[in-house]
Amino acid sequence: MLLSPALAISAVLFTLGVAGVLLRRNAIVIFMCVELMLNAVNLTFVALAQILGMGGQVFVFFVMAVAAAEAAVGLAIILAVYRHKQSVSLQNMNLLKDG
Amino acid sequence: MxxxxxxxxxxxxxxxxxxxxxxxxxxxxxxxxxxxxxxxxxxxxxxxxxxxxxxxxxxxxxxxxxxxxxxxxxxxxxxPGPTDIKGPVGVLAAVVLAGALLLQLRVLSAAQLPSSIQLPAGTVAALQQQQGMVAAVANPLFNAYLVPFEIASVLLLAAIVGAVVLAKRKL
CATH class of the missing domain: 1.20.120.1200 (NADH-ubiquinone/plastoquinone oxidoreductase chain 6, subunit NuoJ)
Incomplete structure (x- = not known):
């Protein structure tokens, strides 16, 4: 049965995505790490769909649609920020920080 | 294999x-x-x-x-430019936090699913054999999940409009 290896790989991929978000400062790379986390969850959905029914595969559909929408809007926001600040580093985005 | x-x-x-x-x-x-x-x-x-x-x-x-x-x-x-990876303190914090998360996820995935919600072995495979790969996904998508499907289309429309508004210099 492939369920437990799939869940193990999915857990590691999700953790790597979280580690990437914590590790990087480049907004686009952080965005790619979020996509990695979404994919790890997709793997869980597909693995569990084998024993819990096709609903899991349908949900992968919805996750992909949301990820596509998120990528389009998020990259547009990054473009707008870059036009404003000439940088995509999160270090330079401290408008709401005090002092 | x-x-x-x-x-x-x-x-x-x-x-x-x-x-x-x-x-x-x-x-x-x-x-x-x-x-x-x-x-x-x-x-x-x-x-x-x-x-x-x-x-x-x-x-x-x-x-x-x-x-x-x-x-x-x-x-x-x-x-080429300066790296965007955080310094040693940031790396340490990321590794520790990610390790804690991995531990939690491993404990979570070791949990046993109650057998009452599991389908009998081979049900999904039989369904795919009988209906075909695409139809087995499409049937629940256009019956049980029809409303979420329509909502997803509205979401994509909103994303298209939002991306154009955000990325365009002047409308």
């Missing part, structure tokens, strides 16, 4: 994900992420989700990653 292939592609996925989060150049990150997505598509095939695997290659590795590479090249981020 199946398990061996599963672990081979799993190790490829995990290794390229690790390279993706540690490479300095954003283009290298994006290309390693593409490798991860392809390996995940292979895992989907091994998990009897061929249609999802095709979508993974078309939508993720194709459309979404091309969008990412477009933006990286549009902003000219591929040129």
């Amino acid at each position: 199946l398990l061996t292939f599963f672990w081979i592609f799993g190790v490829i996925a995990m290794g390229s994900a690790l390279l993706c989060i540690t490479r300095k150049n954003p283009i290298a990150c994006a290309l390693w992420l593409v490798v991860t997505l392809f390996a995940l598509a292979a895992l989907f095939v091994l998990l009897d989700a061929q249609f999802i695997a095709v979508l993974q290659v078309l939508v993720y590795a194709g459309a979404i990653m091309v969008l990412f590479l477009f933006v990286i090249m549009l902003l000219n981020l591929g040129r």
Whole structure:
């Protein structure tokens, strides 16, 4: 049965995505790490769909649609920020920080 | 045999994900992420989700990653420069927090599913044999999940309009 290896790989991929978000400062790379986390969850959905029914595969559909929408809007926001600040580093985005 | 292939592609996925989060150049990150997505598509095939695997290659590795590479090249981020990886304290914090999360996820995935919610073994495989790969996904999508499907189309429309409004200099 492939369920437990799939869940193990999915857990590691999700953790790597979280580690990437914590590790990087480049907004686009952080965005790619979020996509990695979404994919790890997709793997869980597909693995569990084998024993819990096709609903899991349908949900992968919805996750992909949301990820596509998120990528389009998020990259547009990054473009707008870059036009404003000439940088995509999160270090330079401290408008709401005090002092 | 199946398990061996599963672990081979799993190790490829995990290794390229690790390279993706540690490479300095954003283009290298994006290309390693593409490798991860392809390996995940292979895992989907091994998990009897061929249609999802095709979508993974078309939508993720194709459309979404091309969008990412477009933006990286549009902003000219591929040129060599200072690294964006945080210093030693940041790396330590990230490793510790990620390790704690991994531990929690391992405990969570070791939990036993109650047998009352599990389908009898081979039900999904029989359904796919009987209806075909695409129809087995399409039937629940257009019956039980019809309302979420329509909501997803509205979400995509909103995303298109939002992306145009945000990225355009002047409307």
